[in-house]
Amino acid sequence: xxxxxxxxxxxxxxxxxxxxxxxxxxxxxxxxxxxxxxxxxxxxxxxxxxxxxxxxxxxxxxxxxxxxxxxxxxxxxxxxxxxxxxxxxxxxxxxxxxxxxxxxxxxxxxxxxxxxxxxxxxxxxxxxxxxxxxxxxxxxxxxxxxxxxxxxxxxxxxxxxxxxxxxxxxxxxxxxxxxxxxxxxxxxxxxxxxxxxxxxxxxxxxxxxxx
Numbered sequence: 775x776x777x778x779x780x781x782x783x784x785x786x787x788x789x790x791x792x793x794x795x796x797x798x799x800x801x802x803x804x805x806x807x808x809x810x811x812x813x814x815x816x817x818x819x820x821x822x823x824x825x826x827x828x829x830x831x832x833x834x835x836x837x838x839x840x841x842x843x844x845x846x847x848x849x850x851x852x853x854x855x856x857x858x859x860x861x862x863x864x865x866x867x868x869x870x871x872x873x874x875x876x877x878x879x880x881x882x883x884x885x886x887x888x889x890x891x892x893x894x895x896x897x898x899x900x901x902x903x904x905x906x907x908x909x910x911x912x913x914x915x916x917x918x919x920x921x922x923x924x925x926x927x928x929x930x931x932x933x934x935x936x937x938x939x940x941x942x943x944x945x946x947x948x949x950x951x952x953x954x955x956x957x958x959x960x961x962x963x964x965x966x967x968x969x970x971x972x973x974x975x976x977x978x979x980x981x982x983x984x985x
Contacts, residue, residue, distance in 0.1 A: 775831040777838055781845040786853045793857040805854070806865040806931060807847055807917065810872040813904040814880050830904040833873070833913040843920055851924040863927035863954040866917040870949070871933040874907045876900040907949070914950040921952075928952030934960070 789805075796803055813830040832842045854861055872878040877900055905913075914930055921928040929952040932938045937949055938957045946955075 775829045775838070777829075777832050777842045777845065779841055779845065781849050783849075785846055786849040789850050790853040790857075793854065793860055796860045797857055802860055802862045804862050804865050804929065805850065806868050807850070808866075809868045810870055810880070812867075813873045815904075830873070833905045834909050836912070839913055839916060843917055847917060847920060848924075851921065851926065854926065855924070858925065861926055863929040863952065864921045865929045865931050865956075866914050866921070866952070868931040869933040869958070870910050870914065870930065871937050873905050874903045874910050876903055880904070911948060911950060918950055918952050927954045929954040929956050932957045934958060 813828070813833065815828045832838045851864065854864070872880050880901065918928040918930075930950060932949070932951065932955075935941070935957045937947065938951055938955055939946055
């Protein structure tokens with residue numbers, strides 16, 4: 775995947791029009807730059823070999839990463855400058871965990887051989903992750919720096935508290951969280967402990983000393 779070196783001006787124009795509507799409605803928003811399905815390999819392609827997803831190169835390759843950040847993301851941040859009261863925080867990515875794990879909504883079972891008798895049957899649901907944890911950290915850190923340099927609060931939409939904090943030590947994980955850390959709470963699933971409303975979580979210090 776080669777990101778274009780110039781973004782279509784309609785991205786910026788359309789986003790600015792949305793921000794005007796939000797301002798008129800007295801709303802605050804958290805714009806999310808990309809979703810984890812950004813890296814998903816689509817099943818269908820057009821006659822030019824193009825298809826939705828499959829853009830992991832823009833996370834893995836530092837040069838392509840810079841092009842993506844300095845075109846579309848930068849344009850959207852510029853469009854946001856006049857509407858800072860509408861932006862609670864700029865989110866880099868929704869649930870990046872799924873991009874660097876072998877199991878999850880992106881798994882297809884096509885990239886890892888099916889298990890042999892006696893092997894873990896979970897292997898049939900696994901895949902070789904599109905990116906590594908280190909590559910994702912670099913992508914998030916670069917975007918966070920750009921967002922904060924433009925004067926906005928930053929955040930990452932982490933899948934659960936476990937992607938943000940080591941529950942045994944109470945320390946932050948290595949995955950970037952931005953100046954306004956967040957995690958998603960799915961009450962019907964067993965990925966978060968019931969004690970997330972406890973005081974210990976809210977005593978942790980974030981960037982700049984903020985609790």
